[in-house]
Amino acid sequence: MTDHPRPLLVRPHWQDLSGPWGFAADDEDRGLAGGWHRDPGPYTRTIIVPYPPESELSGLRETAPRRVVWYRRTLCPDRAPGPDERLLLHFGAVDYRARVWVNGVHLGEHEGGHTPFSFDVTDALVPGEEQVVVVRAEDEWDDATQPRGKQDWRAEPHDVWYHRTTGIWQPVWAEVVPALHIRRLHWTPDVPGAAVTMEVELSRTPDPDVDVHVVLTLGEEVLADQTCRTAQRDGRWVIAIPAARHQLEQARLLWTPERPTLLDARVELLRDGRTVDAVTSYAGLRSTGIRDGRFLLNGQPRFLRLVLAQNYWPGSHLAAPDPGALRREVELAKELGFNGVRVHQKIEDPRFLAWCDRLGMMVWSELPSAYEYAPRTVERLTREWLEVVARDRSHPCVVTWVPFNESWGVWHSADVPEQRHATAALYHLTKALDGTRPVISNDGWEHTESDIWGLHDYAPTGASIRERYADREALARILTDRPPARRVALLGDPARRGQPVVLSEIGGLSLRPEAGAAWHGYAAVGSTGELGEEFARLIDAVLDSPELAGFCWTQLTDTEQETNGLLTAAREPKLPVEAVRRVLTRPARSTPAEAIDAARRAARQED
Template sequence: MRAPERAIGSTDGDYPRPLLVRPTWQDLSGTWGFATDSHDQGRSAGWHQDPGPFTHTITVPYPPESELSGVHEPDCPPVVWYRRSVPLDREPGPGERLLLHFGAVDYQAQVWCNGVYVGGHEGGHTPFTLDVTEAVVAGGEQVLVVRAEDHREDATQPRGKQDWRTQPHGVWYQRTTGIWQPVWLEVVPDLHLRRLHWTSDIPGAAVQIEVELSRRPESAVEVQVVLSLGEEVLAVQTCRSERREDSWVISVPALRHQLEQSRLLWSPEQPTLLDARVELRAQGRPLDVVSSYVGLRSVGIRDGRFLFNGHPRFLRMVLAQNYWPESHLAAPSADALRREVELAKELGFDGVRVHQKVEDPRFLAWCDRLGMLVWDEMPSAFEYSPTMLERLTSEWLEVVARDRSHPCVVTWVPFNESWGVWHGLDIAEQRHATTALYHLTKALDATRPVISNDGWEHTESDIWGLHDYAPSGESVRERYADRDAIARVLGDRPPARRVALLGDPVHRGQPVMLTELGGTSLRPRPDQSWHGYDAVDSVDALAETFRELVDAVLDSPELAGLCWTQLTDTEQERNGLLTADRQPKVPVEVVRKILGRPARSVPAEAIDAARRAARAPE
């Protein structure tokens, strides 16, 4: 097994679970045996014990539809199998367990170890862990077999922008079947730390830690938490517990001082992260130790503004599909995840709305480290039914549990543009669904804004996100000129063909943001496909359209943020600021300068800009 670097200081970003890091792990990426099962006969035929059907190979974690997988089969059957013989770097000893981790398998997974069924999972975007200890064969290689099932025609599966057709059309892309995030092994003590969660309390000068153990301890255990910034220890606390799940408040005295807060708080401009070391002890004997990190920050809403660390902040976001031509939903490398964040920052954006995808947690870790705000969004299903709602809710709970300790995540979005709840205007059950997911998310995490249904037909939302593909800056200026104009948009003149608000929502000072805007493409050559909301003929025209629309939003005294569509070209959607191979269409410095103008709705931005100009050398 290899030892990764510290969670914060890691330069390669390979470690699959950056918020709970142990010093050793075994990466199972690479070549696996592969078989398709068009007639779904593999289980009855005993493929989990038979190497015969695995006549092909696949490179994990790339989906078989992708080029990097080595399979490159766009019309992949709904059932696929994986097989690999694994020599263990270290076998579990007495009092230890061997855990098999999957980052994501789309959509249903069943797993065998040495012919023994060890468990499964439903949900194509969230991680799961299986204890394979009892199936281990001592002194030999371990045979792992995975069956994945993903039906393209099942519209009740949360699928995001994966197409149900063989060839992508409209705004939908190539499918992703099976394993598409890392697979890895880890030896742990029998009683170990299974999950950590951090919540910062800036006014209280504290951090709350929630701990889940692998099982209830037979007698009381101790959990020691050490928080530090570099070599400076900020807090040390030892807590005693007899429970499987427990939580404590860790005092951080330095946060009581205003000057210290400016040094310790996390922001896109200063992404300060505290190292966290958590050790589990029983009767004075160490059992388990993990490293993690904490970002101290707060988010909220008030008086039509988005609040960040207690101050109004105008959000300059970009829609990120996070899709690569050669590997689809899977990133082509760990470094590609970091580069995606760097590209958005270089362009001048301070946030990404990861669209219709639950991104690899290593991407969120780079957003934490480099300073990028994230709107976390659930991939949609398309057909409303009790099965759809059960599937989406179950997976959304796993998304929130996985991501709620990342300081970069500042907003939750369970639904987008009424996908899967198409008839909320007329059908009460569908309105109740979006409202229920809003309240369920708030019950799990009251520290972040939640949007019931981004784009339109909001039932209960903390931010009223509107999708407005206005053709000109003039139309944006007219629609969002002042509070009265925005009230008309929210009332009876929405920018889309659907109403903005459903029912009679309570006004609590929700900010109004244009959470999809632009979508402008360079007009394609005759031999190219194209999809977008508008097209221009030159780079200069693209830059001017970007400037015109962004200026109009920044000049509004009421709008609280924008999200430009989109960061990169994706399949037939050629409306990115970057090409599919991540090359800028408009010079980076031009985009950055346009975005850098102060927003009229946040007067402090103009004051800060004036102060910076005054300090600048002649």
């Protein structure tokens, strides 16, 4: 269910709390002392959730910085929880620090503007009455230790930074669950072992023991049916998939961008054969890795054709204007010929990842950066990154983790050991949580430990790309003493494990920027014809390199004043889609199998 706000753990009955909420700005931070969590008086305006107040779709369009905002609404549960049930209140994301009350009862707090949290509101309910939900969101817009991504700290957007996103900006929803229920569910594929590992976290320790029953299916075909008994709150089991043991059979079960096969899952908690809780989910059977300078998908070299995705909409900013827009964003990138997206400085809505899973789009997941280095920065980044990896590590589309970008927030990594340790530490922490995916310590330059060496190279011409990445000797010079940017590519003496080199930002061409614009892109062209020619020259140069393992084009859409998208902010193509696709999908020299596959497809078409 890709419209469900939590697509990997779905119960059929849930209540969407989007729509009108009471709203109050608290510029003087008087609300806590004034008891606004109990007083309806301050909420004189209306905001449409989940759109941030800075956006038009919120109904407010208030772009002035706000440190504290409050939300209020009444909640009439679709049904009241029974004697052995609980009512949970879920928030997809609230930027940056949230406190929540129901009927004046403080439920708790959450810090981190991009990750979900939930509260059990059952004990705060007043039987037979409307329930009042109040949220206080604190967003210190000029606190540079706060992970913010590309949200501007100035009053108005400048350069490559955009309007802020304050408060609630992802779905709010409620569901009634059994007192003993499945709280978390994770899947880890094992392609060589023809299995997936299932991790289940329960809401509490079961007493007495319960059975966990899982069924994996592909259409009507049952691939696995397994029951596991547990007396623990956390369980981990290997679910064998016998059909995947046969190499020829395995091919139809594997997840790829061309054939994004997903295995449907139903997981039940059983006690004495009676269902206590049941959820649906899905898993993708695929592997990722690196070897000999190539990125691997399912053990085979895969050339990465990524596009930088800001996933920002004019009317709603970081929040999608509607669930369909999330699907359309994936479709647009795929229609253009890309096989992956690098979601830039944003943790995207899980429904976007679900569409990437279903439509076949690889994802580089990147943590929004802070901009000032301090112990508090490290603490905040680490806490939020742990929640990101926990939320998204079951998505087969996510193929790479990126905790830092271009040394943002660790500006002096080359000279300050603590900052180098920070990027290396998050690399190792990520690998400790998920050893199945490549991790990039600091994309762009100044890599400490990385499984992929991502370089940002806004070369003005295809000829310069050809010269820089012509062969192994040229590539070695780039990685040592002649980096494409003004910062070194590698710091210290990182272990060499056959890391692929990916030009993880290139292009940035702006079509006819406005005169006097403060920022438009890394280069400007005057016509669509010139845009198409320069695009083709740069992409051809990358595809002709025998050493490069992929690229990421900057960028998918125009965003605020950054007008270097292949699509306008309204998602209209600047070049014919088929022309872009023809350029992007030409076989890469570094991946000979692509040319072989292309020849086979051409032969079949002739027949």
